[in-house]
Amino acid sequence: MSLEELYQEIILDHYRKPRHPGRLEGDHVEVRHYNPVCGDELTVGLRLDGERVGDIAVQGSGCSISQAAASVMSEQVLGRPVADALEAAESFRRLMHGEEEPDEELLGDGVAFAGVAKYPVRVKCALLGWMAFKDAVVRATDGLEGGETIHQEDGDAAAAAKRQRLTGEV
């Protein structure tokens, strides 16, 4: 696979011009997800309007894959029913693990990341934004405050974060 297949123009475009940058104001949940292995960092602000994603903002620093994937995520979830957005998150996770063909309807520009699956060390970069989103949804739905998650491995960190909150494990 060539470099150009990994770094498709659409990915570079999201990297150069992230779609919903910044921080939200007013009522919202904010989560920070950080990968100490590579220093990728994302702060995702989320406001739910009933069953829909009312507003989202992403601020971060890190590699092109992590930042571009988070930008695509913000584009894909904004205005959607939460259930659909979570379905997209799961579809993207499966795509990254090579378990699913890209579904453009669900993932939009996210299909451009299909090539990342062939680079195992970059998969966690691509998933960071989606994991932050899932975490924010769980917190917003449960009426919890925002918080920080430090990723050790590319497992399902949102679930791990929830488990941690429920059991009080550190």
Added chain:
Amino acid sequence: MTTTIGTPAGGPPPAPLDPAELRRDFPILSREMNGRRLVYLDSANTSQKPRQVLEAMDDYYSRHNANVHRAVYALSEESTRLFEESRDVVARFAGADRRATVFTKNITEAINLVAYAWGLRNLREGDEILFTEMEHHANLVSWQVVAKLTGARVRAIPVTDGFRLDLDALDRLLNERTRMVAVSAMSNVLGTVNPVREIAERAHAVGALVLADAAQAVPHVGVKLDDLGADFMGFTGHKMLGPLGIGVLVARPELLDSMEPFLAGGEMIRDVTLESSTFNDIPWRFEAGTPNVAEAVGLAAAVRYLEALGMDRVRAHERLLTAHLLDRLSEIEAVRVLGPADLEQRGGVVSFILGEVHPHDVAQVLDAEGIAVRAGDHCAKPLHRRFGLGASTRASVYLYNTTDEVDALATALDKAQRMFA
């Protein structure tokens, strides 16, 4: 005092190395990666191994393999002799007494050996351990752990904006409570050659011991224990053309002899009853269990290879490559080198930032060009944090690299920059 260990000694310049000739000894260097000839610029991470090392290890297993120090038959004696001769070769190269040359798994284990065997028994609450802000985690976390167990306190010598140790701060930090100064002889990120001898003099003046992390300095400079004036010096085989799985601790013999064991088991004992044991002489007191014999033999072969070339020629070649590398990097406007520009103060480890492009993206583009560099924190998180960074890209040269390879790196960096601009 000026730094001298990075500079070839006076006299006529040594005959230059011929990397084209040398590369024939390194089969892996003719591999292709991603359709391009491999350009290996990650020797600070691990070096490649010449066939002389591979053959020595193959010969050991093919003809001489038996456990060491445990049997009376001739084959075991052969294996023991090869193992102990390897120790002689390595000890000589490190300027150490063979009795105080201990084989470990890697330098991390060598440092932990000192931290546990010396530190646990000698450090008390209120004692202080000094390390530096540019240490590799191996020479930093080990001391944090032992400090926590003993109630001692760790303090760090800061790094200046010029990428050097702040020696004025050293004087403020050193006091009668300082028991250990742990310092890298050459930074694995900045390439900075630290004035360990001067630091050791000041440390000894307050009664502290000095451990030098020479993981980069031994392979590239051939530094010796006495050059550094240190009490302990650790290094690792795989960064100096040797195999993985073999490290070395050298020390002042009387100091090592005063220490209790680190790991316990076979080999390190003199007598054992069900109640208690007495321990072997040094160095075997610190080599519990069956050692990595083939790896020791391989490391000795690596040392012989380096000695046959001459470390002065290795240094001269790397100096030339480093000058060229710094030169080419300086032509790329977005590049910010993390480390001294002065060749007198640095070795061939060159870390840098390429504008806003994340090091993982840089390394990915380089990989597509067949170029292997390291991207990340290089096991030196506090140092990166010091410069407001999470990661950097690191190119490091060794005796088999060429100026053409440095040029290939520069060209690929241009490409990476254009791609993400």
